[in-house]
Each structure stands twice: as C-alpha cells, then as structure tokens.
Amino acid sequence: MKYCSNCGKPMDDKDAFCGNCGKKSVLMNDAGGGAVPPPFQFWGDAGQSFYAGSRQPKQVKGNSSIIGSINEYMGNDRPVNLNWKDLFVDVFKHHNTEEAEEIFVCGTARTTPPLSAVTSTWPRPWLYSRVFLAFVVSCILLVLCFEWWYNWNVIPGIIAVGSFAVPLTTMVLFLEVNAYRDISVFKLIVVFLVGGCASLLATMLFYTIFPSSIDYVAAVIIGIVEELGKLVIVYIALLKLPRCSHILGGLLIGSAVGAGFAAFESAGYAFNFLLATQGNVDSMMDLILLRGFLAPGGHVTWAAITGAALMIAKGSGPLSFDAVLSPRFLKLFAIPVVLHAVWDMPISFGQEIYLMPILLTVAVWIVVLILINMGLDEVKQNKSIA
Secondary structure, three states: OEEEOOOOOEEOOOOOOOOOOOOOOEEEOOOOOOEOOHHHOOEOHHHOEOOOOOOOOOEEOOOOOHHHHHHHHOOOOOOEEOOHHHHOOOOOOOOOHHHHHHHHOOOOOOOOOOHHHOOOOOOOOOHHHHHHHHHHHHHHHHHHHHHHHOOHHHHHHHHHHHHHHHHHHHHHHHHHHOOOOOOOHHHHHHHHHHHHHHHHHHHHHHHOOOOOOOHHHHHHHHHHHHHHHHHHHHHHHHHHOOOOOOHHHHHHHHHHHHHHHHHHHHHHHHHHHHHHOOOOHHHHHHHHHHHHHHHHHOHHHHHHHHHHHHHHHHOOOOOOHHHHHOHHHHHHHHHHHHHHHHHHOOOOOOHHHOHHHHHHHHHHHHHHHHHHHHHHHHHHHHHHHO
C-alpha cells in the first residue's frame, strides 16, 4: 500500500491518482518502492504532508551579495535558500490539536522517524506561534489580577511568564525546524532548565577569571565570557545526546541552552529592576517587554549557532574536544561572540529606537537561515549514503 503525498489517504499500489483528492503524486521512500508509513508523516494544515512538493525559495549564490559573503565565510559552498517567509506562512493557517501533539511527541523510541522518512524540504513551522500566544494570554491574566486587585502574589508569576515567553517560543521554533525529529521535548526541558542554569554558573566562573573593565572593552569581555559559558554547557549536552549528531540538532540543543540562559537572566533583571524602582511594576513590565522583543536576536540564537558549529566542526565522527579547537569551529564561534560584543557596546547611533540590536537580530537570523540550509543539505547527503 502507498499513501497520497497531498492528503495522506491510503492508495492501492496500482492507482495512479488519489481517489480522495485526485492528485497524481505519491509519497515514496528513497528506494522508490513502498510509501512511508503514516506514523512518520508530519502533517500541515488540511492534512497536507510536509513532504509534499513545496515552493523552492530564492537562491543566493557566490559573492554577489552580503549574504553570499556570509555564506562563504561560514564555509558553505552551496547555494543558499533564505526563504524566511516560510517561517511565518503557516502561522496564520488553521491547525488542530492533533497536529500540535504530533510535534510534541517527537523524539521517542516510537516516534523518531527513520532516515528515509526525514524530509529535506524547507520547514514551515507554526506551533511556536501558539506557544507564544499561550504565554501572552497567561501574562495578561496575571497582570489583570494585579491591576484589578493589587495582588502582589502574582508578581513572581508575571516575571516568570514574561521572561520565559520569547526564549521558549524561539526554542520551539528550532524544535519544528529539526527535520530529524529525534530530540524529545522531555530532553529539551531538561537542557533548558539544567543547561540554562549551568550556563549561568559557568559564566559566573569565567567572570572571576577575566578582568573587569568598562565601555567597549567590557562589551568584548562580556561577549567572550558569556558565549564561552554557554559553549561549555552546549558541548556537554551534545555529548550526552550521541544520537544528535547533525547540524539541525546542534541548532536545537544550542537554542535550548540559550533559551534557559536568556529566560533566567531576564527574570533576574526584572526582579532587580523591581527592587531598584521600589516596586514600580509598570517600569518592570516595560523592561520585560523590551527584553522579550529583543530576545530572538540574543542568547537563544547565539547559542544555537554554537551548537550547529560544533556539529559542523566534528564532521562525520563523534563529538570530541578536538572539534572545539578546530579552526572551522573557532571561525563559526566568532560569529556569536562578535555579535554579542557589538550588542553590548555603548553605540549611541539609533539608540532611541534600538537600531543596533534590531540590525544585529537581522544579521544573526541570516546566519541561522544559512545554517538551516546547511542542515537540510546534510539531510540529503546522509540519505544518499544510507
């Protein structure tokens, strides 16, 4: 039996067209024989399989642009598909609970698809938007509890929900991008909680080694120290997950560590700001909203790049410390370090509208999109040699 690539309905082997939707295309495995069984199909809206032929994004080649130069610096010798719109196009479509549950139950012994069922097409994530909406609704309800009844018991909840919203949302986006579906949500939560706290501890230890300074020198030191702190934990987390040996998995594990770091750091800043302003909740909320707005271009994506860089540097062998010392890794690791350092520099130009963080967010997502391209190319390569 085979299955329709458009609607997923069973088809007889002799059928050339689907009796349900009329489409001719059939979802075949790599050998060109039987279809991929239903448990390993990942559905979009209206039952459409993510394996169905999707629109090919625009390619950016060579050194014809800034993006091409970044692509070359990262050592990617293939054309780049920067179809960023596909990260949002399915957000506004209807999705049911079953579709969300299929994404959240990935990565177990029973739900990890075989390599032959892994898609190398450009991802169209959407679940992250629902996660973000749940955080927003929760935060609004807590704020109303405070505004209407002046109940200070909800302030810790406001700090936690507000600080965790965007980092966790971004991590879920990377979960959806991971085409291998081989990392469970349980493992991600452990990496987020333990890895996030451990990376803060590692950062504090590094701060005792590096000298303190001010202005631009301080920004460089902060970039080095905090990215090193996250690197240590991302490296350990990837060692503990030997099955995760690919670029997309490195992006996901790195994002989980970075999300934990960002969430706990933002919660700490919000609490300290509340104390410094003698209980000014409105000012604290402004800080939480600002850090949430800037979070997608910060710790989450910086650590994601580090995780992907480790996977690239290790090559086809197991991860070892040699990968950390390799020129390939150091060249890629310099990207989050430099972006972080520039982020913290006291650059006054466009400061009123946070121009520099916005530009750096655009830059880091260009790098992330290139890494996604490299990860999808790696899927094709792994399937060709399997």
